[in-house]
Amino acid sequence: MTGPEFLKGHGTQNDFVVLPDPQARLELTPQRVAALCDRQRGLGADGVLRVATAGALLAAGVLDVLPGGIDPADWFMDYRNADGSVAEMCGNGVRVFAHYLTAAGLVSDSDFVVGSRAGARPVTVHAADVRSGDVTVGMGPVRELGSATVTLAGREFVGLGIDVGNPHVACIDPGLTAAGLAGLDFAVPPRYDPARFPSGVNVEILTAPDADGVRMRVYERGVGETRSCGTGTVAAAAAVLHATGATDGEVVVHVPGGAIRVTIAAGVATLRGPSELVAAGRLNPAWWAGIG
Numbered sequence: 653m654t655g656p657e658f659l660k661g662h663g664t665q666n667d668f669v670v671l672p673d674p675q676a677r678l679e680l681t682p683q684r685v686a687a688l689c690d691r692q693r694g695l696g697a698d699g700v701l702r703v704a705t706a707g708a709l710l711a712a713g714v715l716d717v718l719p720g721g722i723d724p725a726d727w728f729m730d731y732r733n734a735d736g737s738v739a740e741m742c743g744n745g746v747r748v749f750a751h752y753l754t755a756a757g758l759v760s761d762s763d764f765v766v767g768s769r770a771g772a773r774p775v776t777v778h779a780a781d782v783r784s785g786d787v788t789v790g791m792g793p794v795r796e797l798g799s800a801t802v803t804l805a806g807r808e809f810v811g812l813g814i815d816v817g818n819p820h821v822a823c824i825d826p827g828l829t830a831a832g833l834a835g836l837d838f839a840v841p842p843r844y845d846p847a848r849f850p851s852g853v854n855v856e857i858l859t860a861p862d863a864d865g866v867r868m869r870v871y872e873r874g875v876g877e878t879r880s881c882g883t884g885t886v887a888a889a890a891a892v893l894h895a896t897g898a899t900d901g902e903v904v905v906h907v908p909g910g911a912i913r914v915t916i917a918a919g920v921a922t923l924r925g926p927s928e929l930v931a932a933g934r935l936n937p938a939w940w941a942g943i944g
């Protein structure tokens with residue numbers, strides 16, 4: 653088959669279809685993204701990571717401008733949510749993206765910049781073989797947006813609005829046990845104030861932190877519940893530090909798919925976590941052509 657090349661990978665079980673497309677020649681419509689991510693009629697994933705140079709995406713009209721700090725020659729993570737929508741950033745996606753670039757021999761340095769719509773994201777690849785990666789990502793500035801209320805699982809949660817390049821509401825419920833968190837019904841999308849979050853919002857529900865870190869579940873904008881969300885773990889860490897009156901610190905965030913270590917210092921976050929590449933192949937060209 654000579655259809656587009658793909659890989660499948662995940663970071664703490666937040667899973668992605670990776671589309672190597674250096675020259676940005678693929679017509680990546682929302683319909684094609686949604687079909688790829690569909691777990692019955694496609695490959696199944698929480699999102700798509702197109703791998704292209706920033707300059708190629710600009711020339712192809714996928715990007716109008718290059719966000720600050722990104723060179724045309726830099727690799728750019730063209731991220732799409734499972735419903736076909738575009739999002740500014742994906743913290744787990746950057747780890748899988750950097751792992752793929754290294755494992756495929758497309759970069760040779762361990763430190764380099766990945767472009768995203770939220771700006772340049774410096775990465776350090778500690779390890780990357782054909783299967784496993786271990787990557788630190790500079791997640792950029794963390795901006796607090798004040799208190800916000802959401803309704804999820806039939807309950808009202810008061811949380812902290814946080815911008816990590818994309819929007820989040822991270823809600824700590826001090827009375828929520830790990831078992832109580834696991835038992836919440838995340839089938840129905842959260843309700844939130846659209847005047848506060850006109851482009852939608854990702855919602856994190858957290859237990860109270862303990863010596864071991866904090867437990868989190870997330871309902872992602874444009875996806876639904878996922879087993880991990882990198883930007884969400886940064887929002888969770890920011891909410892934990894805010895609740896304790898701290899500005900800087902390190903928080904381990906436990907998600908259904910694993911654990912991510914988040915550090916926030918002087919309003920800027922980094923995270924470190926794993927990545928795994930699980931499959932590679934070619935799309936059926938007739939299937940691809942048949943989707944709008």
Ligand SMILES: N[C@@H](CCC[C@H](N)C(=O)O)C(=O)O
Nearest residue numbers: 739742743744818881882883
């Ligand atoms: N899973 C991602 C976040 C993906 C984008 C999000 N759904 C949004 O629409 O903002 C992560 O790991 O950060």
